[in-house]
Amino acid sequence: MAKRDYYEVLGVSRRASGDEIKKSFRRLARELHPDVNAHDPEAEEKFKAAAEAYEVLSDSGRRRTYDQLGHDGLRAGGWSSETAGFSSIQDIFQTFFGDAFGGGFSRGPAAGGDVLVGVEVSLRDVLDGTGREVSFEAISVCEHCHGNGAEPGTPIHACERCEGTGQVQEQMRSVFGQVVRAMPCNVCGGDGRLAETPCETCSGAGRVADERTWEIDVPAGIEDGQRIRISGAGHAGDPGARQGDLYVEVSVEADDRFIRQGTEIVTRLDVPVTTAMLGGELTVPTLEGELTVEIPAGSQHGEVLRLPGMGLPPLRGSGRGDQHVVVELLVPRDLGDDEQELARRLDESLGARESATSPRTD
Numbered sequence: 369m370a371k372r373d374y375y376e377v378l379g380v381s382r383r384a385s386g387d388e389i390k391k392s393f394r395r396l397a398r399e400l401h402p403d404v405n406a407h408d409p410e411a412e413e414k415f416k417a418a419a420e421a422y423e424v425l426s427d428s429g430r431r432r433t434y435d436q437l438g439h440d441g442l443r444a445g446g447w448s449s450e451t452a453g454f455s456s457i458q459d460i461f462q463t464f465f466g467d468a469f470g471g472g473f474s475r476g477p478a479a480g481g482d483v484l485v486g487v488e489v490s491l492r493d494v495l496d497g498t499g500r501e502v503s504f505e506a507i508s509v510c511e512h513c514h515g516n517g518a519e520p521g522t523p524i525h526a527c528e529r530c531e532g533t534g535q536v537q538e539q540m541r542s543v544f545g546q547v548v549r550a551m552p553c554n555v556c557g558g559d560g561r562l563a564e565t566p567c568e569t570c571s572g573a574g575r576v577a578d579e580r581t582w583e584i585d586v587p588a589g590i591e592d593g594q595r596i597r598i599s600g601a602g603h604a605g606d607p608g609a610r611q612g613d614l615y616v617e618v619s620v621e622a623d624d625r626f627i628r629q630g631t632e633i634v635t636r637l638d639v640p641v642t643t644a645m646l647g648g649e650l651t652v653p654t655l656e657g658e659l660t661v662e663i664p665a666g667s668q669h670g671e672v673l674r675l676p677g678m679g680l681p682p683l684r685g686s687g688r689g690d691q692h693v694v695v696e697l698l699v700p701r702d703l704g705d706d707e708q709e710l711a712r713r714l715d716e717s718l719g720a721r722e723s724a725t726s727p728r729t730d
């Protein structure tokens with residue numbers, strides 16, 4: 369289907385200023401908002417088209433793309449009204465009108481809310497990924513009445529207050545003048561039906577709060593603070609509406625032996641000054657236990673030894689980063705008499721070598 373020109377949709381000229389575009393959209397939104405036009409299915413489509421046009425023309429970058437390349441240019445740039453989605457249109461609306469219309473779209477059954485839980489994993493778990501069991505309280509559909517709120521086998525009537533529609537109209541004054549607002553019926557709670565004998569388990573609410581347990585896969589490579597989303601595992605919504613999502617926020621426990629930088633691991637290693645001079649072997653903590661590493665003779669303070677493939681994997685992808693071992697020289701304190709003597713002799717020997725070689729190094 370050919371798309372209409374965005375300027376035409378908003379009824380402004382191609383030279384319209386940002387302010388004019390804003391004003392025009394405001395006017396249209398007021399006329400076309402679905403809550404005001406509950407009886408007119410076309411109004412919703414028109415409102416969506418206006419909001420889409422506004423979303424493009426109110427953004428200088430998108431507007432430029434549209435001016436130069438039209439609808440195809442926006443699509444090529446990755447923008448689409450589908451991905452912009454109804455929720456962002458709702459967002460636009462809320463930025464303009466706040467709660468003047470009750471905060472958005474009151475039609476239709478409400479989706480269930482999201483649930484957020486936290487889990488803690490170790491750095492070692494990040495290497496291979498791990499499983500965790502999370503428990504949380506969530507709203508579920510009552511199993512006793514299957515959500516209809518009536519004791520099984522008892523009749524359900526249409527609500528008299530809203531005549532079974534679940535909605536009541538309310539006139540209200542706002543900064544935009546008189547508006548009609550559709551609200552969920554307060555007698556039947558928006559369901560349109562009333563149980564003669566409320567369900568004993570849920571007292572007629574159709575829903576209950578219960579404890580749920582869920583097995584979570586924490587993928588390898590996850591970063592501290594990242595969230596895993598399990599679609600549809602959150603609170604139950606109104607009958608017929610989608611269930612909310614479960615979000616699991618992962619904290620990665622700090623480990624003072626390791627500093628993590630994405631897929632790289634940094635470790636500090638105390639190296640006795642004599643080992644650094646002569647070379648030798650030392651053990652280094654790694655994610656998979658202690659590892660013996662070769663310290664080359666003549667290692668300097670701050671030098672980095674690389675352990676390839678001993679770091680962490682990326683979140684999605686294969687391979688592993690490296691571990692970087694930073695040499696920190698350990699100078700002995702409180703030398704005994706013999707040791708002082710040895711150190712002095714070494715010092716003299718090194719000093720002699722220094723004065724023997726220095727005059728010739730120019």
Ligand SMILES: [Zn+2]
Pocket residue numbers: 510511512513514515517518567568569570571572573574575
């Ligand atoms: Zn029930």
Ligand SMILES: [Zn+2]
Pocket residue numbers: 527528529530531532533534535553554555556557558559560561
């Ligand atoms: Zn009602």
